[in-house]
Each structure stands twice: as structure tokens, then as C-alpha cells.
Amino acid sequence: MKAFGIIFSDSYSTDDRHELIRHRSASALPVACRYRAIDFTLSGLVNADVREIYLLTKRYYGTLLDHLGNGKDWDLDRKSGGIKLLTPYSHLDAAAPDMMSGKLDALRTIIPFIKEAKGDYVILGQGNLIANLDFNAVLKQHVESGADLTIPYAYMEDPGERSLVVSFDKEGVLTDVKLGGSGKQDTALNCYVMHKDFLLAFLAQANLYDWHDLNRNLIVRYMGRIRICGYRHEGYAAICNTVPQYFRANMDMLDAKARDELFPEDRPVLTRVQDTVPTFYRFDAQVTDSLLADGCDVDGTVKGSLIFRNVTIEEGAVVENCVLMQNTHIGQGAVLKNVICDKNVTVGAGVTLAGSEKYPYVLTKGTEV
Amino acid sequence: MKAFGIIFSDSYSTDDRHELIRHRSASALPVACRYRAIDFTLSGLVNADVREIYLLTKRYYGTLLDHLGNGKDWDLDRKSGGIKLLTPYSHLDAAAPDMMSGKLDALRTIIPFIKEAKGDYVILGQGNLIANLDFNAVLKQHVESGADLTIPYAYMEDPGERSLVVSFDKEGVLTDVKLGGSGKQDTALNCYVMHKDFLLAFLAQANLYDWHDLNRNLIVRYMGRIRICGYRHEGYAAICNTVPQYFRANMDMLDAKARDELFPEDRPVLTRVQDTVPTFYRFDAQVTDSLLADGCDVDGTVKGSLIFRNVTIEEGAVVENCVLMQNTHIGQGAVLKNVICDKNVTVGAGVTLAGSEKYPYVLTKGTEV
């Protein structure tokens, strides 16, 4: 029951207004103080002993490559298997479809790799899913249930209009899908588990009929004709297709229960080791209800916020309900509320910034205010 | 005197009729039984303790990535530095020039990486150069000569119309360049050594005037205005821009002197370890004047040929003046003369194939005849 993984570096359905992923893959989104979004899916696969992983990238995947490096931090620097990059133009034949246009097109360009993969089952994952899925359990259920296709899902608050809401019958077989919805909904996690032969047959079909959209063709078209089962993921899950979703997912981490679900001891989430020093709390630091990465230097007030690596908060500054990414510098006496600072942002002394709790104020990478 | 390297995966001036690089980077050309072309430049840099290397790729670089893997085989899987891939779309800004069109355009897209590089000097190399350059000596001469730009060159037979033939005055300063020539000529090896600041200033200039061609603008335009010196490489050198050049470079390896120049003991050429078994010579093997990689199984006659890894030559087959790449299978009694078999070619029992000594018969990857 060996499986291999294919990870899409981008969701192909993100919000155009998502400033945080304009120049980086959705998989490279920094989350929870010290991670990138892809760490969750990648660690999930490694923890299920999947050591044959194909990463399908689209545009602006440089940051993602820097993060993955040689794969050592996930123990994926293997002689055979490990992580394999499938980047645009790397293997394309002139006649192949464009990797950029949709997941199904991207998959069609890598059929030769799927054919040569050693695993019998394939896990299609998406690099911007924030969840610690137990892929061993998913695989086990997939095999035992006799399903053709298994879709992990979770009971999520306000999944948003780009998510697939799913319903199942008593036997766990998919009976209905719709796009989006508000309130708590059973929401597909954009992962798919199936037999390699099933995927190959489906891709051949897709090629014949020139299908492009994965969800529409694999799920909507086939529902009722093949056995599609759900796997209910009980732990925390979030999808970051929009800025508010991203902000909420980070704020969720302040809840110890959500955190324990996302970081269970027996399925650790691995990330790039950066060799940062511990965080220093100076004489005037006042930190409450917050999460901090290593390498910070705090001499101000921090409430209900997520502080990423190497952030400096000077004396008298107040940071409330904020997400400050790596290398943010907050000057003396500055006041921030509901703000997301992307990497390398500098906020000058005495500056006051306030965003809406629902749609926070975003300072893009490198901004100085 | 720390340097960093930039390697172009493609020469940007290869022959369109070069079947062997239609679906692979010129750097990934298999040469000398067990190497890929890039091994020479890469090992040259590693042997000069250059551990910060940027690889600029173009199209069809998948094979090249497979070959490089995680860089372990060159000890380039370093925490900082090591080998960094700069692939199309990985870091491109919408406004950037296209990496595909020329070396100078490709360089202009990576200015931010050049600025952040730690070395003071830069070595621009080309992945399809077959030579074991002593980059330490080149660097040393560059610094001591006070040159703005140093071009390694070698005295080569028939460099071909796409090569730059160079002349120097008594002090080693460049006085003339021309394209191509027959007979023995001092030929530039498509490598450049300069100070990082010089390169950055030149690229700013290139951006301002919208220059595209590296040779034309850096050498032809600047000759006489800046101090361009030559570094004479005394050992073997070959450039594989055309199929005949490629064939000749391989055949040159049958000469022990050329081989000893290309593989000196103190500057080993590293390549991907493939864990092949030793080569078996069966009862009817008759091998003379040939080079063989490991993993072959020979029961036929082989004369004056280069046999790559995992080639099988059955009883009674005759292989003369051929280059047989990895996984070639030659059936019983087949006769081949002046043939290049790309990877995974199968030649059936009894087939006779003969090419011209000057322009050998090429069987492309996977062909069965």
C-alpha cells in the first residue's frame, strides 16, 4: 500500500486581490509564526512515510524553492524518490498543454512521471492547505472502503465561495457538492486519494475530451458514476484563498486547541531550519495572548498577535491583533491594530496604523511607512 | 578573493540541427561514457572552492535537474550557498526581460541575486564546455593582471563558425576577435571572469541601452576601452555546439593524453553517482581501443568506441567508431559504424547501420530499429 504524492504549489482558485501571493506561490505563504503553508502537506506526507513527492509549480515559485532548499529539513534529500520539482518548461513538450491554466492541464503535462512513479496510490495535495492530515489513515480508509476516489473534508466555518461544500450518504458516499456557503459546512480540503491506474485512466479521458478543470470533471462529472467517498478530518483545517481567510487562520492559532490539533506530537510539522537565536524580552516588554517565533527582540506591548522570526518591536510600541512576518521592524511608540506586515516591513517611530478586523490592513513586502 | 559562479545551462548559440539537445539542455549532453557536459564546469568551480553557484536554465532543463538532484554528488548541498536554480518563471517580475532570448537578457533577470551574492568576483560559465579549467589560476591571474575582464581561451582545432576566435598583444590584452575559423585557433571558452561590481555596472548599462547579446556587447563593444585579458588554458577543451563537434569531442577521449588533461588527479570531475555494477566481459567479447562505463555487458566486438552505462552488446555484434549512450541495446550480429545512439536505443539483431565519419548517424532517444 505504497503511495506517492503530487502537490500543487498554487490553488488555481485564489482571490486576485490577495496581495500576499502576488509574488509568491500560495504554498509559500508564511503562517503560524515559523511555517510556510506547504509545510503542512509536506510534513503530512513525510509522516505517512510517503517519500516520493512531485511538486508542480506555476509562477513565482522562487521563494518556494528557497524554502525547500535541498529538502534536507524534511528528510527528503533521498537518493531515489524524495521531492522532485516539475517546473514550467522543465519537461514540456511543445505539444503539451500549458501548466499554468488549471490543475488538470498541469497534471496532463506530467503523465510520464505518474506512469513511472513507484507507489500504487496517489495523493493529490494542495500546498496552501493548513491542516495536519493523517494521510496513513486516509489511505487505509480509501483501500478498505473500496472507493475509487476519496476526498478528505472537514467541518469548517464559512468556507468561502471558492470552496467545495460536500454531502455524503450514510455509507459515506458523496451525494452532493456545491460551491461555497456560510456557517459551518463540510468542506473538501482539495486533496484527492486514488489508485494510480484510476488517475491515469482519468487523465487519458481528460486528454481525449480536452477537459481542464479538476474538480468539475473529476468530482461533479463522475459523482454517482464512480464510488467517491469522504474522509472526515477531525482536526483543525483552513484554506487561505483570500486575505481574510489567511488572517483568520493565523488568529486561530492563538487557540491552544486548534494549535494542538495542527501540531500533534506524533505528526510533527517540519519546516526550514533557520538557526535563529531565542527571542529576547527586554525590560519594557508586555506580551500577552500571543505567539512568537524565535529571533525576535521585544521591548513593546504585544497583544493577541502572531510575531514571525526576527521581528523587532521597540520600546513603547503597541501591536494588537496583528500578523507581523519575518524581519518586521516596529519603531518606538508606533501603534498597530489589525495589520498584516509582509516580510521586511519597517514601521517608523510613532506611526499609527489600524485595519478592519474583517479585512486587515496589509503592508506588502519591504514597505517602509 | 572569494568568487561565485553563474552557469548558463544552454549556449544560446547551438546548431538547430543538433538532435541531441532538442529535448535536453546543452549542459545535460552525455559525454565521455559517464558524464554530463555540466560536470566539467561544475567540478571546476567546486575544485576551486566556489560553493555559491547560480544555474540559469532555459527550456527542457528537466534532465539537467534530475542529473543534479540535491547537489550531494558535488558536495553542493550546503546550508548557505551551494547550487541555486534560477528557472523561467521562478523569480520573474512581469516587467523583466525574457530569460529565453539571450545570455544578457537572462543575466538581467537575476540582478537581485548577483547583488546579494557573497563573492567579490564572478565566474560566468557555460554548461556545455568540455574542459577542466583551473578556476583558481584564472582568478589569480585576473586579480594580478589588473584586468577588468578575463577570458579563458584554448588553442583549438577547427573551432567552428559559432565560436569566438581571439588575438592578444604581448601583454595578453585582447586586440582582435572574429567569429569562427578553420585550423588551429585561439578560441574563447565562453567563460568570463570579472569583479561583481563590474558585472553590475555593465548590466545597468545593458539595461539602459537595451543590449541583448553578451559577446557582442561585453567583448566587441568594450574591446580597447576596458582591459580585457586572456587566460590560456593548456589542457584539453571542446565546445559541443554541433553534432560533429560533439562526436569529435567524444572520440578525442580515446587519446590518453586528452583524457589525462581532462581528468587530472588533483581536479577530479564529479558526476552523479548511479550505483551501477562493474562491466562484464563475456566469453565472446573482443574489446579494443575503447572506453567503457560501468554497468555494461559485452559479448560482441567493440573497436574505437565510447560505451556509456548499462549498454548491452550481444554476441556477434560489431560496434566500431560509435558513441552508445546509456541503456543502448545492440542485438546479436548487428553491425554499427559511425553511429551515435542516444539513451535507450535498441538496435535489433542483424541490423547494419553506418554513418559518415564526419557527420555520424544519430539515433534519437528511445529509437528502436
Next chain:
Amino acid sequence: MLRKKEMVAMLLAGGQGSRLYVLTQQTAKPAIPFGGKYRIIDFPLSNCTNSGIDTVGVLTQYQPLELNTYIGNGQPWDLDRMHGGVHILPPYATAQGGDWYKGTANAIYQNINFIEQYEPEYVLVLSGDHIYKMNYNQMLEFHKKKGAAATIASLGVSLEEASRFGIMNADADGVIYEFEEKPAHPKSTNASMGIYIFTWEKLKKYLTEDEADPASDNDFGKNILPAMLAAGEKMVVYPFEGYWKDVGTIESFWEANMDLLNPKIPLGLSDPNWKIYARHGALQPQSIGSDTRIVESMISEGCRVEGDLWYSVLFSGVTLGKGSKVNSSVVMHNVKIGKNCSIRYAIIADDAVIEDGAVIGKSPEDCVSPDEWGIAVIGQGAVVKAGQVVGPKEMIAPRGGDNK
């Protein structure tokens, strides 16, 4: 944050291997070159990797430098892991003082803490002087299915060979009821291959009890296995089919190398799905000269062959001069053979230099009596002078070593 490992392998890299004489005078047995580009230890290590076992302790106390350098960070065997990987485990001192390994069982006993770090359920015990390919994971499945405390891999031998082995007498279900060490009148033909899987909890108990017994030799075969059997633990035989060879003597080592040239021997060295990994140098392709005859031989990277080769194995970097003839011999890494030498039925260790016209060894058919014949052995780095004759069975000490 360490994760559990289901099974950890402990490789007994062993003592001096004195029956290999000059070959082990400066080298631990598992580090001896074998088969053109391997060393003996590559076989168990590669078996581990190919079986999905990524945590291996190598127990050694004899001349570990070469082994240490060879294994390094474990990368060639894909055992350079963040958690697990290959570790060399020499004896060490504690606040209570230190002990050398007293026996195979004591070596494992002294490393209980190493094993316990990984909280394994099973421990695989291997030795470092056998040539074979085996899927230890299948053996583990067998062990689990049988619910055994110990499973011992077994090779079917002929009744006459049986008296040279440790023999396991088992019932129809493979449950062992008796061990016999080299029995004069063997009752069965299940020979132990020295490959054990133990349920760790059980092994730990018997190791601890054995350690407390001052009369014990602290040896697996002599003490641990009989004690477990006596206590009524379920011990089963795991039948192995395939090639297996103990290379503990000069003759068996030479034979095992010759076996590789025989296409009928089912070792399957070239099987791409079960590669044997090794640490390699960066060498040129092998070059074959103008006037040579190479028959039924194996040649590795970096060799320059100008002479003739019959039924022989050339390791990497060997030079063979014009007019020289090598027959039925094993020539290890970087040996330099001059011109017009004659080498027959010999083993020549790494870096030896054979000068022009030297004559080493003899064919059995050229010997007057069977007693005269034997494999000639040239030690590591030794120099055989021009024209010197080294007779059959003779051994030349390594450079800087003692003659026998």
C-alpha cells in the same frame, strides 16, 4: 520530537577476522573490498536501505578508521537521515568506567540506550561478513505473523555441509526445538545465516540476564539463543532461498568473487530494484588498449587495461600493463600491475604494486600436488619486485605490516 522506528538494525562488524590473514591486518573485515566496487558491509547496509530500514548501528572496536571514513555520513546508502541513519558504535566509558565489547551479545547490551532512543518493537541483528541480498522487511512480516520472540534466517544446506554450520531443528511449523553447533550427525539441514529478528522487549530481557551471569561468553549463538529456547520462547526458522556466502576465509572470499562471474549464480548484482550501494571515487571510464583479450571478467571504473584478463575481477583504478596475463584472480582498488606479469589464482589487495615480470600464484593444474596449491595473497600496499616469484598459498604482508 523523535519518532519511533518499528525496527532498528544492529550490525556486528565483528572482530579481527583473523582467518583472512593479511587482508584484515590493517582493515576491519566488513571494510574489505569485494566484487569489483563494493566492500563486504555494502551488502547488509544496502539490504537495510532496500528493505526500508533507515536506522542502523554498526558495532565495531577493531581498526575502525577505514570503516568510519568509508561509512562517513551514510550518504551512499541513503542513510544520511535527520532521525535514524547509520551510526558507528564503538565501546565507550561511563562514570563507572568503560569496557571493550566482550562478545556479540555484550556489544548489543552496551548499546541498549542507543536502541531505546528509537523505541523499536523489533531489533534486527546482522553480521558484517556475509554476501547476500535479502528483504529484511519480508522477514519481519514473517516474524510478526508467527508471533515469534526470535526469528532466525535459515539456509537449506546439504546434509554433508550441515556439520560445518549451526543447525536448527524445527517442527513442521518452523518452530525451533533444538540448536546444534556444527553437529557431527546433523538431524536437519536448516543452517543459521546469523541473521536474527528479535522482539526487542524479549531480547532486552535476555541480554540483561546474560550480562548478569559472569560465566557467560555473552555470545548470541552460545548464550542468548539457547537461553531463550530453554525458557520456552517461541523461536522460528525463516527459510531463505538465494545466494548466501560467508566470506570469512581466504578461500571462501576468493570463491565468492569468482561466483560473481558465473551467470548461473543467483545473486543478481545488477538488479536495478535491489541495488548494492557503495562509496565511489571520481574516476574516468575504464579504458581498454589495442591488443587485449578480456574473457569472462568484471572491470570497474578507472581501470587501464593493456594486458589479458581471464576469469578475473578488477576493482576500480587498476592498471594492467602490456603483455601481462591475469587469470582467476581478484585485483583490488588502484593496484598497479606492470608489463609481462603472470598472475593466477591470486588476491591482490588495494594499492599493491606488482612490478614488471613478476609471477604470482599458480593454476591448480600446474601444481605437483594438491597440497602445493592455494590462493596467493598480496597485502595492501605491498610491493612485488620486478621478476619476483610469489608461489601459490604465499602471503605478502601489507606495507608496514607483519608477515603472518
Next chain:
Amino acid sequence: MLRKKEMVAMLLAGGQGSRLYVLTQQTAKPAIPFGGKYRIIDFPLSNCTNSGIDTVGVLTQYQPLELNTYIGNGQPWDLDRMHGGVHILPPYATAQGGDWYKGTANAIYQNINFIEQYEPEYVLVLSGDHIYKMNYNQMLEFHKKKGAAATIASLGVSLEEASRFGIMNADADGVIYEFEEKPAHPKSTNASMGIYIFTWEKLKKYLTEDEADPASDNDFGKNILPAMLAAGEKMVVYPFEGYWKDVGTIESFWEANMDLLNPKIPLGLSDPNWKIYARHGALQPQSIGSDTRIVESMISEGCRVEGDLWYSVLFSGVTLGKGSKVNSSVVMHNVKIGKNCSIRYAIIADDAVIEDGAVIGKSPEDCVSPDEWGIAVIGQGAVVKAGQVVGPKEMIAPRGGDNK
């Protein structure tokens, strides 16, 4: 195919470090946690990497398991090299038998073969119990420029401190003419930092001569350096400026941790150009609770802090319960501190459990006499029961260890 290395580093990971009492009862000194996320050995290893030295031998024979596991394949320090890298070098047996390391010089002597593999011109000898950042490459340039046989790094100390150190008396050019070990009346203030660069050829000669002398202690400071000086070799002082601390006692170890909290101490732990590398677990970010006060402290990944922290260092994975107060203390990895505990001037080793309401240590100002005060130490994995009081200077043995 091995390439030469200009300089190889040999790190004396040392003996038991008995002046660290319970901290080293089950751990080799260099493996002791330091500074929130490091271990002592991270400092010399990171200095090597940052100085461009990629070949390091670690000489150890005492409790090597933790060190072995910690160093693993060397990856965290970028020392997982194809050729070179970091190697643990324990004592070993040869055909002539085996010896434990008799002294620092003997430890290097026994590993001459290891060093010679790399054909180095220079050998750097380091010890594993100092906290400092130093560019050994600059020291090598100095050694070469001076044309010395040995260069010894030296720290300027005050005249009164000088009598606690090995003092080197040198002329104006830095050439040493006398060594004094802990002189009552020091003539100069150049204290030896235990960091030596030797021209290998010279060192090898003196090591060999020293080994032949049965009366020798086989120690660098006592035997090798005086012998070289007596023979007229050129030995020079390399002046070091910056932070350096020997952490060989409980007090100095505690002080060195406290020093990290002092912005005036010039260690520069956060300097991105001279990172100190360490092996990390995979831990969550640190979480700070609702009602806490954290002042002048350092906290690492994976901590959950609900209590108050003053002038303290929390290593990764520490839990600090509500109402607990920690002051001027060093709390190592994964320590669990319950509610309403009071911890002052204490060192709590890895995995210890401090139950609710326990009281550990005292502030000096709360002590009746200066004699009463001292650092309280809780050993690795020890349990301090609910409400238990551990006085100043008291030491609690590690789980499974002996009390003092």
C-alpha cells in the same frame, strides 16, 4: 580521489567534567545544553564552519551516545560533507590491542591516521567546554605570517585573575619564552584559551616523542607545549578580543547563561554573519498566556508560558504554569513547571518535572549568610514533588542517577 585539507580541527570533547556534578552524570560535557537552544559543542563546531574548516574530529570516550546522536551526520553545522565533515573518534582496538585515551595528547596521537588521511599542513586543537566566537581562519593566517610551529590563542585577563589560568610570557613580537600554570605571581596577563594551531609536521614529531616517554601524562599543557618550547620551536601568542568563557563549573556555566541576557556582553549571538548552529526539534512557536510578565529573558520555540519570568533563559519546549515565578534561572529543554512554583537562581536540566508549589533556590539577598547561597541544580529528568523545597546549592540527581 581524496583532496588535501589545509587544516583539520581536532576537538577534545574531554572527560567527565566532574565539576559540573549532576549535569554531567549522564551526559558528556560538550553535549550540555546552553543558551536557550544550543549545546556547548555548537560553539566550536559553528566556529569551524564559519571559519571555512570542514573537517573536524571529535575525540570522546565518555558517555558518547547523546553526543553521537546529537552530532549525527553533521548536517545542522553544514558538516555533512562528501570528503571531510565531522567524525566522532572514540578509542579503538588494533591487532596489537586497544587503549583508552590516556590524555589530551594521547587522544590526538591515537588518531594520527585519521589526520593523515587529509594530508593537512596545520592542525587546530580545540576543547569542548568554552563559549566564544572566533575566526580560526584569521588565526591560521597569523600562524602562517609568523612562521610559527605553534600558535596559542590568548585572552587578556586582569592580573588578579591571571593566577587562575595558564599564563604565557611572550616578548614584544608575541614569541613565547615561558609557560606558567596558575602562577601565584603572574608575570603577564596572556591567558591560554586552550585553542592551538600547530604545523602538523611539528606536532606529529612531538606527539610521537611524547608517546615514547612512559613518564609523560600525554597532556598538551603539561607535556607537549613545554617540550616544544624547550626544543626551541617558535611558539607565538594570538591575541583574542571578545567574549570567552570557560563553562567548567556550575557557577561559570550559570553566569555564562546570564551573560547572554546582558546586551553589553559582546558575544553577538544574533550576528547573521556568524551564526551558531544547533540541531533543532520541530516545535511550535512559543505561546505567551494572558497574565504574564516577562522581563529581560530569553525564550525558545515550543515554550508555553503562563507564569512570570525575570532574568531567565527558557530552553525549547518548557511549560511554565500559572502563578509560577522564575528568576535568574536556566531552565533546559522540555522542563515542565507546574503552577505557583518559585524558582530562583537555579539550573533545571532537560526533562525535569517541577510539580505545583515547589520552591527551588533562593536569592542571595534572602540568604542569612553568603555561605548559605549557591545555585540550586535539578538533574535531567528528576522530579521535584508538589510543595517540595530545594534549598540553594542543593543538587538533585538525574532520574536513575546517584545523588552527588
